[in-house]
Structures are given as structure tokens and as C-alpha cells.
Amino acid sequence: MIRTLVKTLWHLAAIAGVVAIAVGAWLWFSGIGTETPPGSIETAVARTARGTMIPAAARRVSNPEAATTETLRSGLEHWADHCASCHANDGSGETEMGRGLYPRVPDMRLPATQDLSDGELFYIIENGVKLTGMPAWGTGSHEDERDTWYLVHFIRRLPSLSEAELAEMDELNPRSRAEWREYEEEQRFLSGDVPMPSQPSPPSTHEHKGAPK
Numbered sequence: 001m002i003r004t005l006v007k008t009l010w011h012l013a014a015i016a017g018v019v020a021i022a023v024g025a026w027l028w029f030s031g032i033g034t035e036t037p038p039g040s041i042e043t044a045v046a047r048t049a050r051g052t053m054i055p056a057a058a059r060r061v062s063n064p065e066a067a068t069t070e071t072l073r074s075g076l077e078h079w080a081d082h083c084a085s086c087h088a089n090d091g092s093g094e095t096e097m098g099r100g101l102y103p104r105v106p107d108m109r110l111p112a113t114q115d116l117s118d119g120e121l122f123y124i125i126e127n128g129v130k131l132t133g134m135p136a137w138g139t140g141s142h143e144d145e146r147d148t149w150y151l152v153h154f155i156r157r158l159p160s161l162s163e164a165e166l167a168e169m170d171e172l173n174p175r176s177r178a179e180w181r182e183y184e185e186e187q188r189f190l191s192g193d194v195p196m197p198s199q200p201s202p203p204s205t206h207e208h209k210g211a212p213k
Contacts, residue, residue, distance in 0.1 A: 061119035075154025080172035091158035101133040
């Protein structure tokens, strides 16, 4: 019995060693860059692993919050303020940040996300996903968990967002101080209060080595 157990453990260790060597070789030859997106096999393995590692009890949890106008509005505001910088307002992931991550930010309008249960979406938002750009947003407070459930409702809405909703979210997106000044100037110009100030481009101070002066 003991010999069989030891033999089995040796076999498992050998398999783990082979896998580790293969992964190490793949990382060595592919490099550390994120320019090339993961292949189909890597994507399938990663998604399968993610689904397996989410506790079964968490997958079965139903959304305790009703999908009302108010909850969807709260989810829209939360998404525009916290999530859109990576996921885009429409959930496509077509942002500068989203395109630069490895793996790429998924298009959350597609079945790979929409087919997840409410419990799975909640778990991912609260706990994050290792080895990706998805952070854990959970704090353990009842209020934050409630807001996450509102966000789950809004994620279901992503495939059918209206142009008006997208335009509204664009105004809710975080802006830098300079962007806010530019936005306010544009609004005053459009309302006819003041003329649009001219903003000439500042002269470049960047020099290339070896370039003629």
C-alpha cells in the first residue's frame, strides 16, 4: 500500500516537473512582453482553470438585489467611474489600458462573460483574478457587496446599451484636471457664453541623438 502511494506520488511529481519545464521553456522563448495576445489554447486553459477555482457555492449564489431602474442606474454610474478605464463604457475592452494587458481585457458583451452565473461575476469582481489585470474590489462591507450586485445587473445590460446611455457614461468617466478644464471650456463655447480659446501646441523640447540641429 505504502509502495503504491509512493510510486503514485513520484509519478505526480514527475508530471508536475515536466509541466514546469514546459511552462518555463514557453516563457523563455515567448519573452515577457504583452504585445502578442494569448493563443486559443492558453485562453481555453485559463478560463477552464478560473471556472474550476471559483467555489461551487459561490457559482450558485443568486443576485439578491432586484434589477430596478435605480439599481441599474447605480451600476451604470459605478461602471463609468470605476470600470470603463479598462473595460470601456460599452464593455468591449477597447481602451488603451485594456489593449495593453496580458491577457487582453475581454469583451464582456460576449457569451464568455454573459454565460457566467451572477454568482461567478460577483465572485470575480470581489476577489479579482490572479495573473491578470483584474484586481479584487471587495472590502467585506455590506454596502460594497450591494454595489457589486448592482454592477452584476449592469453587466447583463452591456450588450444592449443605448447611445444615450453611452453618451451619459462618457460624461461620468474620470477626467484629469486639464481634461475637466477643456471639457468646461467646450461646454461654455457650445452654450454661447464665451468664445473657444485658441490652444496652440507648445514647441517640442524633445531631441533625438544624432539629429541635425
